Amino acid sequence: MKRTTALASLMVLIPLVAVLVLGVWQINVDEGKARMRASAILADRLMVLEQLSTQAQAQWQQKLLEITQKARANPDQIHQQAEAEPWVRALVGLDPKGRIEIPNGRPASVKEQEFFVRSANLLSASWVPTVPESGRYDPRGGWQEFYWHDGVQLLYWLPRDPLASKGFIVLEVERNALLADLVARLSRAWLSSEEQTQHYIALYDDQNKVFLSWGRATFAEDSRPIVVNSNLSAALRGWSFEWKAGLEAINDQFDPRLWLGLGIGLIVAVFVWVFMLLRNSISKQLQEAGQRVSFVNQVSHELKTPLTNIRLYAELLESRFAKEPAGTLVKEREYSAIILREGRKLSRLIHNVLTFGRRQKADKPNLREGIIDDAVRLSAESFAASFYEKGLDLSFKLACPGGCIFDADWLDQMLGNLLSNAEKYARDGHSVELASVYKDGTATVTVSDRGPGLPPHALSKAFLPFERFHTRHTDGVGGAGLGLAIVRDLARAHGGDAGYLANPGGGARFWFSLRADEVSKEA
Amino acid sequence: MNTMTNRNRLGMSIFVLVFLFGSLALASAQAVKLDIGLDQAQVLAGPAQKVYLKVGLVGQELTSVQRPIINVAIVLDRSGSMEGDKLRRAKQAASYAVSLLSPRDIVSVIVYDDQAEVLVPATRASNISSIQSQIEGIRTGGATALFAGVSLGAGEVRKFISRNQVNRVVLLSDGIANVGPDSPNALGDLGASLRKEGISVTTIGLGTGYNEDLMVKLAAKSDGNHSFVEQPSDLVRIFDAEFKDAMAIAATDINIIIECAPGVRPIRLMNRDGDIRDREVRLQLNQVLSSQEKYVLIELEIPAGSNGQNLVVANARAEYLNVSNQKRESSSQVGRVSFSADRQKISSSVNKPVKEQVVLQLATEANERALQLRDEGKTDEARKILESNVVELQQAAAELNSPALQDYARSNEGAAASLDNEDWDSQRKTMREQQNRNRSQQSY
Numbered sequence: 001m002k003r004t005t006a007l008a009s010l011m012v013l014i015p016l017v018a019v020l021v022l023g024v025w026q027i028n029v030d031e032g033k034a035r036m037r038a039s040a041i042l043a044d045r046l047m048v049l050e051q052l053s054t055q056a057q058a059q060w061q062q063k064l065l066e067i068t069q070k071a072r073a074n075p076d077q078i079h080q081q082a083e084a085e086p087w088v089r090a091l092v093g094l095d096p097k098g099r100i101e102i103p104n105g106r107p108a109s110v111k112e113q114e115f116f117v118r119s120a121n122l123l124s125a126s127w128v129p130t131v132p133e134s135g136r137y138d139p140r141g142g143w144q145e146f147y148w149h150d151g152v153q154l155l156y157w158l159p160r161d162p163l164a165s166k167g168f169i170v171l172e173v174e175r176n177a178l179l180a181d182l183v184a185r186l187s188r189a190w191l192s193s194e195e196q197t198q199h200y201i202a203l204y205d206d207q208n209k210v211f212l213s214w215g216r217a218t219f220a221e222d223s224r225p226i227v228v229n230s231n232l233s234a235a236l237r238g239w240s241f242e243w244k245a246g247l248e249a250i251n252d253q254f255d256p257r258l259w260l261g262l263g264i265g266l267i268v269a270v271f272v273w274v275f276m277l278l279r280n281s282i283s284k285q286l287q288e289a290g291q292r293v294s295f296v297n298q299v300s301h302e303l304k305t306p307l308t309n310i311r312l313y314a315e316l317l318e319s320r321f322a323k324e325p326a327g328t329l330v331k332e333r334e335y336s337a338i339i340l341r342e343g344r345k346l347s348r349l350i351h352n353v354l355t356f357g358r359r360q361k362a363d364k365p366n367l368r369e370g371i372i373d374d375a376v377r378l379s380a381e382s383f384a385a386s387f388y389e390k391g392l393d394l395s396f397k398l399a400c401p402g403g404c405i406f407d408a409d410w411l412d413q414m415l416g417n418l419l420s421n422a423e424k425y426a427r428d429g430h431s432v433e434l435a436s437v438y439k440d441g442t443a444t445v446t447v448s449d450r451g452p453g454l455p456p457h458a459l460s461k462a463f464l465p466f467e468r469f470h471t472r473h474t475d476g477v478g479g480a481g482l483g484l485a486i487v488r489d490l491a492r493a494h495g496g497d498a499g500y501l502a503n504p505g506g507g508a509r510f511w512f513s514l515r516a517d518e519v520s521k522e523a
Numbered sequence: 524m525n526t527m528t529n530r531n532r533l534g535m536s537i538f539v540l541v542f543l544f545g546s547l548a549l550a551s552a553q554a555v556k557l558d559i560g561l562d563q564a565q566v567l568a569g570p571a572q573k574v575y576l577k578v579g580l581v582g583q584e585l586t587s588v589q590r591p592i593i594n595v596a597i598v599l600d601r602s603g604s605m606e607g608d609k610l611r612r613a614k615q616a617a618s619y620a621v622s623l624l625s626p627r628d629i630v631s632v633i634v635y636d637d638q639a640e641v642l643v644p645a646t647r648a649s650n651i652s653s654i655q656s657q658i659e660g661i662r663t664g665g666a667t668a669l670f671a672g673v674s675l676g677a678g679e680v681r682k683f684i685s686r687n688q689v690n691r692v693v694l695l696s697d698g699i700a701n702v703g704p705d706s707p708n709a710l711g712d713l714g715a716s717l718r719k720e721g722i723s724v725t726t727i728g729l730g731t732g733y734n735e736d737l738m739v740k741l742a743a744k745s746d747g748n749h750s751f752v753e754q755p756s757d758l759v760r761i762f763d764a765e766f767k768d769a770m771a772i773a774a775t776d777i778n779i780i781i782e783c784a785p786g787v788r789p790i791r792l793m794n795r796d797g798d799i800r801d802r803e804v805r806l807q808l809n810q811v812l813s814s815q816e817k818y819v820l821i822e823l824e825i826p827a828g829s830n831g832q833n834l835v836v837a838n839a840r841a842e843y844l845n846v847s848n849q850k851r852e853s854s855s856q857v858g859r860v861s862f863s864a865d866r867q868k869i870s871s872s873v874n875k876p877v878k879e880q881v882v883l884q885l886a887t888e889a890n891e892r893a894l895q896l897r898d899e900g901k902t903d904e905a906r907k908i909l910e911s912n913v914v915e916l917q918q919a920a921a922e923l924n925s926p927a928l929q930d931y932a933r934s935n936e937g938a939a940a941s942l943d944n945e946d947w948d949s950q951r952k953t954m955r956e957q958q959n960r961n962r963s964q965q966s967y
Contacts, residue, residue: 079798079800083719083798083805085719086716086719089715107800108800109799110799112800149708150706150709151704151708174712174715174716175712176704176709176710176712176713176716177717179670179703179704180670180678180713181674182674183639183670183671183675184675184677184678184681187639187641187671187675211702211703211704212638212671212702213638213702214638216637216665
C-alpha cells in the first residue's frame with residue numbers, strides 16, 4: 001500500500017517537474033518567438049494607419065494638382081482662387097529661373113506680399129524645385145517645406161511642363177488644414193475598449209512631439225513593450241508612427257505563462273485521476289485477494305484433517321502391501337502409490353495456502369539442528385516417483401556442511417515449491433539439477449532446469465503473489481500463483497532471499513538462501 | 524478737378540455708370556442691406572488726405588420663413604482641469620443647447636483630452652434625449668488635444684456641410700492646448716481655412732487657465748464668436764446666446780468687394796481680415812445676422828480735391844446666399860464725399876455712427892498695443908496708452924453722445940488700473956474678448 005502511494009506520487013511529481021523545467025525553457029524560447037510574432041501583428045495593424053496617411057497625402061496632392069491646373073487655365077482668376085480654396089493661402093507663378101510672375105502686370109496684393117515676406121528665404125533666392133536625375137519633373141508635382149515664425153510652412157509646386165521650361169506654379173499650402181484633415185481621416189477606434197489600457201499609438205510630428213495618440217497605456221521603465229515604428233514621407237517628412245503594447249496585450253498571441261499554467265493544470269488533473277483510479281483498483285485487488293486468501297485459508301484448514309487421514313490410511317495400506325510377496329497386487333500397489341503421491345502434493349498446496357495466509361503475522365522459523373543436504377535430499381525424494389514418471393532426471397550437487405541450525409519444514413516447503421514448478425513447467429527439459437552451497441553462514445539452494453525459463457516480461461513479477469504467466473508452456477497447467485511468493489517470504493523470514501537467474505545453457509535457475517549457522521564442531 | 528487727370532475722369536464716369544446701373548437692377552427686397560459711408564460727408568478741399576470708409580451689412584429681419592438649418596459640432600474639453608463644477612456646467616449647457624435645436628438641425632458632439640473622440644457623430648437632432656444622455660456620460664481625462672478636437676468637430680460638420688446652412692463648431696476649453704499644434708497662429712490658420720469652407724468656430728474660454736490669444740484668433744479667423752466665461756454657471760447663458768445667434772442668420776457665404784475709384788488708394792482694413800490689391804479690397808464673411816450690422820472700416824487716401832467738388836470714393840458690392848430663399852444675391856452701393864472749404868460745414872457733416880465706429884476701432888487697436896506692451900513687461904507704457912485711450916474715448920463719447928464709447932472708456936480705465944493686479948489673467952481675457960467683440964460686432 002505504502003509503495004503504491006509513493007509510486008503514484010512519483011508518477012505525479014516527475015512529470016510535473018519535467019513540465020516545469022520544459023515550460024521554463026519553453027518560455028524563454030517562446031517569448032522570443034512571441035515577441036517577433038507580436039511585432040509582426042502590430043506592424044500589420046500599424047500599416048493600416050500608415051496607408052491611410054499615405055492615402056491622405058495622395059488625395060491632398062490630387063486636390064492641389066486640380067487647383068493648380070484650374071489656375072493655369074484661368075491665370076486671371078489666380079488671386080480669387082487662393083481666396084476661396086481652404087487649403088491654399090497663396091498661389092503664384094515662378095518663371096524657370098525662380099522669379100515670381102505678376103499676372104497681367106497687376107501688383108501683388110497685401111496677402112501675396114505677406115507670403116513673399118514669409119517665404120523670402122526661399123523665393124527671393126530664386127528657388128526652383130530640384131531637378132530630378134531624369135531631368136524631368138514629376139507631373140504630379142512635389143512638396144517643399146520652409147520655416148517661418150513658429151512653424152513649418154508647406155509649398156506645393158507643379159512644373160508647367162515636364163522640363164519646367166515654362167516655369168512652375170507654386171501654392172502656399174494651409175498646412176494646418178491638411179493636418180486637421182489628417183486628424184479626421186485617422187480618427188477611428190483603432191483599439192478595442194480592452195486594448196485602450198494596454199496599447200499606446202502615437203503619431204509624432206517632425207519635432208518629435210505627439211500630434212495624435214490613441215490608447216492610454218503607460219509603460220514602466222523596466223517593462224519591455226513591443227514597439228513598432230513607421231516613418232512617413234512627402235508632405236509629412238520627419239513624421240512617424242509608433243505603436244507600443246505589452247506582449248501579453250497583443251491579440252492572438254501565445255502567452256507561454258498561460259499555456260504552461262494550463263498544461264501543468266491538465267497534467268496534474270490527469271495524474272490525480274489516474275492515481276485515484278489506480279488506488280481504487282489496487283485496493284480493490286488487494287481486498288479481493290485478501291478475501292480469496294481468507295476463503296482458501298478456511299477451506300484449506302477444513303481440508304487438512306481429512307487429507308491427513310487419507311494419507312495416513314494410504315501409508316497403512318502401503319505398509320500392508322509391503323508384507324505381501326512381490327509380484328502380487330501390482331495394480332493395488334500402483335494405485336496406493338498414486339494416492340500417496342497426490343496426497344502429498346495436495347498437502348503441500350494446502351500448506352502453501354496456510355503459510356501465505358499467515359505471512360502477514362511475521363512468522364519466525366522453528367530453528368533446529370539438522371543437516372541441510374539431508375533435508376534437501378529428503379524433500380527431493382518425495383518427487384522422485386513423479387519426476388521419474390515424467391521423464392525428468394534429477395541430479396544433485398550438494399556442498400553444505402553437516403550440522404546447521406535451520407527450519408527443515410520451511411526448507412522442505414520452499415524446495416517443494418521450486419521442484420513442483422520444475423515438474424510442472426520444465427518437463428521438456430528432461431533434467432533438473434539440485435545444488436547447495438554454503439558460505440558465511442548462509443546456505444543457498446539452487447534448482448536448475450532445462451525448460452523454457454521465465455519470459456523476460458515476467459522477471460520482475462515472478463515472486464509476487466497470484467502472478468501467473470501465460471505462455472504456451474503454462475497454459476493448461478494449474479496453480480494459484482503462490483509458490484514463488486512463499487519461497488521468497490520464507491527465505492526472507494529466514495534471513496535470506498530468493499531469486500531467479502537464467503540458466504546459461506537455457507532454462508530456469510531458481511534459488512533461495514537461508515541463514516543457517518553452523519553448529520560448532522566441538523559441540 | 525485740376526488735380527484729376529483726364530484718364531482718371533473717364534475712368535470715374537464709367538465706374539459711376541456701371542454701378543448706378545447695377546444698383547438699380549438689384550433694388551428688390553434683399554437679405555442684406557449695404558450701408559456705405561465715410562466718417563464725414565464733407566472733407567476739406569486741398570491736398571490728398573486720409574478718410575475712413577465704412578461698409579456695413581445689415582441682415583434683414585427674418586419673416587415667417589424658416590430659419591436656416593444649423594449644422595453644429597459641440598466640442599467639449601474634458602481634460603483633468605474640467606473636473607467638478609466646470610464639467611457639470613458644461614454638460615448642462617451643451618444639453619440645454621441641444622434642446623434648442625429642431626429635428627431638421629444637425630448636431631455632433633466631440634470630447635477631447637489627450638485624445639479627441641467623436642462622442643455623437645453628426646446626426647439629425649431628432650432624438651435629443653439620447654444625445655443628452657451621451658453628453659451626461661462624459662468623464663474627465665488627461666491633457667488638452669485642442670487641435671484634434673477642432674479637427675474632428677470640423678470633420679463632423681463637413682459630413683453634412685452646405686452653404687445654405689449655418690455650419691459651426693462650438694469649442695469649449697478651459698486649458699492650454701498641449702497636444703498637437705498649439706500656437707495661436709496654427710489655430711488661426713486652421714480657422715482661416717475653415718472659414719473658406721463656410722465653417723465658423725465659436726470659442727468659449729472657461730475659467731482663467733485657457734490661452735485667450737489662441738481662442739480669439741481661432742474665432743476671429745473663422746468668423747466665429749468668442750466668449751470669456753469666468754464662472755461655469757454662466758455657460759448655459761452663453762450657449763443660449765450662441766445658438767440663438769446661429770438661428771438668427773440671414774445670409775451666408777458673403778463676399779465683399781470694394782472697388783475704389785481711380786485715384787483713391789485703400790491703405791488698410793481696420794477691423795477685419797481681408798486683402799487689398801491695387802484699388803480693390805476684398806473680404807469674406809461667413810454670416811450676417813438678421814437685424815444686426817456687421818461692418819468693415821477701411822482707411823483710404825483720397826486724391827486732392829477742390830471746393831465744391833463731388834467724389835465717388837468707392838463702390839461696395841456684397842455677394843451672398845440668402846438663407847430664406849436659398850438664392851445667391853448681391854447688393855451694392857456707392858460711397859461719396861464732397862470737398863468744401865467751410866470748416867463749419869465740414870464739422871457738422873460728421874457721420875456720427877461711422878465716426879463712433881472709427882473711434883472704437885482706433886481705441887481697440889490702441890488697447891491691443893497696450894496689451895502687447897504689458898506682455899513685454901512694459902507696464903508703464905501700456906498704462907500710458909490705456910490712459911490716453913480713456914481720454915480720447917471720453918471726449919469722443921461726449922461729442923458723439925455715444926454710450927458705447929463711454930463704456931469702452933470705462934473698460935480701458937479698468938484695464939489701466941489692473942495691469943499689475945493679481946487678476947491680470949482674467950483682465951487680459953476680458954480685454955481680448957472685448958477687442959474681438961469690437962472688431963467683429965459679435966451679437967452677444
